[in-house]
Amino acid sequence: MRLVLQRAAWASVSVAGRRVAEAQGRCLVILAGLGPEDDERDIAWCADKALNVKLWPDEEGRDWRKSASDLGVAVLAVSQFTLFARLNGRRPDFSKAMPPDAARSLFADFVHALRAAHARVLPGEFGEHMAVELHNDGPVTIVLDSRENGVTLPPPPKARRVHTAHSADDTHAARGSAVTAPIAADVVRVSIAEAPAGWAGPLMLTIACPPPRPVDRKSDLRAGPASWDL
Structure with a gap:
């Protein structure tokens, strides 16, 4: 999720000539764009940062000491998918922006998260052509990206133990995986049928094996399957 935070002396949002949000006096204007992988973690991180980043001076005139939460100023939140624009x-x-239906729901969650922590939150109208007017005070403009600045992706999946079969007819299925190993082949092919979270499955691995050897089929099957850590 990407935010553009602007410290303003006043601001307003209009749709088709109708004023939908207005703040007289100092306020915070948030332009918010959603990417295709954003979720509730990004919403929570961005709402917290937007309300608590210190953009104003304190009573003694020292810069960067007070936040929107500290001062109780009005917060105008405006959706803006163009923050994910790339030049072609x-x-x-705008293909890197979240599709509108999903973005509408998450932007509503963002406004809800702001309102849960702050009394004066004034949203624009999602998906509408809006006229945003403001007097940028400073100017002060801060750009935040939840994935670059704070929110981390899930860790990579851990290695999993899988089992081989003794012949093309014998397949041992472990939870989330299925393995087939022809006894006379030079390779074992491992197909992950249920990939862990964050993986794009199915996944095919190829593992080199020793050349085939004569076996006593009954004794080999009694001994149980071999296994590798992948």
């Missing part, structure tokens, strides 16, 4: 030649490409 000279034209902006």
Whole structure:
């Protein structure tokens, strides 16, 4: 999730000539864009940072000492998918922005998170053509990205133990994995049928094996399957 925070002396948001949000006096204007992988973690991180970043001076005139939460100023929240624009030649490409239906729901969650922690939150209207007017005080403009500045992705999945089969007809299924190993083949192919979170499955691994050897089928099957740590 990307935010543009602007410290303003006043601000307003209008839709088709109708004023939908207005703050007289100092306020915080938030332009918020959502990416395709954003979730509730990004919402919580951004809401907390937006309300608590110290953009104003204190009573003694020392800069960067007070936040919107400290001062109780009005907060205007405006959705802006164009924050995820990329240039395709000279034209902006918005394919990296979250699709509108999903973004509408998450932006509503963002406004709810702001309101849960702050009394004066004034949202724009999602998906509408809005006219945003403000007097930027300073100017002071801060850009935040939840994935670059704070929220981390899940850790990579741990290694899993899988079991081989003794012949093309014997397949041992472990939870979340299925393995087939022809006894006369030079490789074992391991197919992960249920990939861990964060993986794009199915996953095919190829593991080199020793050349085939003569076996006593009954005694080998009694001995149980071999296994590797992948």
